[in-house]
Amino acid sequence: MIRRLLLAGASLLPAPAAAETLREALVRAYKSNPTITAQRASQRATDETVPIARAAGLPTVDARSSYSQNLIRGGNSLTNPQRQLNGFAGVTVPVYTGGAVTNSVRAAETRVEAGRATLRSVEATTFSDVVSAYNDVIRDEAIVGLNTQNVRVLDTNLRASRDRFQVGDLTRTDVAQSEARLSLARAQLQGAQATLIASRENYISLVGDAPGSLEPPPPLPSLPATSDAAVEAALRDSPALLAAQKQRDATRFDVRAARAQRLPQFGVTIGQNYNNFLGSLGSGQGFSTRQSGTSTVAGVSLQVPIFQAGRVGAQVRQAQALRAQAIENATGTERQVIAATRSSFAIWKSSQLVIESAEAAVSANRLSLEGVRAENSVGTRTILDILNAEQELLNSQVTLVTARRDAYVAGFALLAAMGHAEAGDLGLDGGPLYDPVANYNRVRHSINDFASDGEPGAVATRTTGTPAQTAVVTKPLDAELDTPVDRNPALTTGAASPNRQ
Structure with a gap:
């Protein structure tokens, strides 16, 4: 099945040297994330069971x-050499082991096949974590930028309020509201900065390097139109x-295999014997005799279990119970x-609707703030009206960047659940x-007792x-989020205001 490349289209264009793309983050995680590399080692150990x-x-x-x-x-040296x-x-060949x-x-x-699917699942889960961490950093940088802008604007508002209070245009209450x-x-802002630091540290734990200036992630491919279609794909392709x-x-x-322990086992042995009495055979008897000899032997062995004290029955019941457990685990x-x-x-x-x-x-809110200031x-309008309009604009901007992050992360998680977010699907070019098949093919027929991987x-x-x-913050606010509203009001005594006439 030819799957769609997640990072196709615009993502194939070369990015600026100083920018970091989602593809680059995924490539680094694919190469050096310890969760993935540990699972690969686990799969190699599973290969050896064959x-x-x-x-x-x-x-x-x-x-x-x-x-x-x-x-x-006791006795003479012929019957009891010193x-x-x-x-x-010899060579022993098992002929029949009951299956x-x-x-x-x-x-x-x-x-081994289950382990390969588990490895795919671990890779997809790690990729989902990387995508989440990547978008967390972008979101939190935007939120820090928005809060920084809000602090700067409110600081300007406070200075203007204090100046207008000095000329009697505002009351002490207006100044207190601006200060609060x-x-x-x-x-x-402090809370947003702490969250950004945590997101960057989480990014490092997954990718292995500190995030630079992160580029917006590329568009996701077309996702299923209904949840039923998504579930159908997941039931068919989910690696987990x-x-x-x-x-x-x-x-x-x-x-x-447990039941086979009840059946007869048959084998053949061919070997060579050697014995040497080291000159002690017949010593002291007044004659010499041959002190060493060899013989070639061949034989068959037949083992027919009759009574094994219930061990085999217990092993069969144990295997059946573990099968029942595996059936329930699959469900x-x-x-x-x-x-x-x-x-x-x-x-x-829902995130798509929230974005809209x-x-x-x-x-x-941008239009409202502009009108309230005018x-x-x-x-x-009062100072409190301006403060409320500022806060409402900030809240809507934070909601927007959060919804964009949630929509992208959920979309990628949907691809992962459907089994379409693996390394081959993403078109990683690192x-x-x-x-994993290469190692399996290397070891499956190995009969070298001295083999080692070092x-x-x-x-x-x-x-x-x-x-x-x-x-x-490594980059300026998005043009969509940076409002063009004049948020630096000129100081005025308010002498021309209608309530001052």
Whole structure:
């Protein structure tokens, strides 16, 4: 299935050197996020369960030797030599194991498939976290910028109010209202700055580097028109659900492997014996005899279980109980996928409506503030009216940037729930994508007892060298959010106001 590229279209255009794009953040997380790299290591460990299971059905070669020294001997040296060295080397070939090996291998192979789906799910979840963190930084930078602008405007208002109070144009109450609003705005700015710092630190924990000047994220692809269509895609492609279903399927082979312990097992052994009495055979008997010898042996073994004290029955019941657990887990995961898909769809749709309403509110509040300021200049509006209009404009702007963040994050979460937010879907161009099948193909037929991948080292990058983040805003406010209203009123005595005539 050819899936749509999330970061297609405008995102393919080269970005300015100083700017950072969402694609670049996702590429860094894909390469060095410890959650992803740890899951890859876990998958490599799961791959090894297949050759481990296969080894139980392959021939084995072993060699044994022993040396004995009689300290007290009875009889003569022909029946009881003083020293003896024995050796054996042979090959044992399992011929029939009752299906235990076959089913163990199938269970291991199915769990490898489940692990690959889990790896896809972990990647999609991490990408969703990165998208959320990326948009959190953009949102919080905008909110800090808006609050900074609000503090600056209210500070200007307070100075104007104090000057007008000095000439008797305003009352002490007007000045107190301006002082209160400015103090509240400064407190809100401090809170917004702390939130921005937390968002930047969270970004570092996911991506591995501090966020620079972040570019707006590219548009999401067309999303399903209905929640039912989204759920249908999720039930078909969700990696979390596929992993749970594969884990459930693997337990069927576990039950069969446990039952195989009740069946006969048959094997063949071929070997070579060697013994040497080290000159002690017949010593002191007045004649010499051969002190060493070899022999080739071949044999078969048949093991027929008759009574095993209930161990096999317990193992079968245990495997059946674990299968029941896996079946319920698959059902639970299906429920979670459906709920996550529907909730993401609902949040995405509602955020679209909130964006429309917030854009209308910002436009209306901007016009309202302009009118209130004009009316205040002729004495028909109070300072409190201006302060309220300023706060309403700020609130609508914060609502707008929050809704834009929520809509994008929910839309990406919907793609992830549907199984369409993986590395291949995103078109990441930071080099070849990690292929879990390559390691599986490398190890599945390995029979080398001395094979090793060497001492593992860290893949994920550390962030100890990253400086503590600040609340400094890296880019100016969006033109849509930066209101053109004249918010620096000229000082006036108000002598021309109607209430002063």
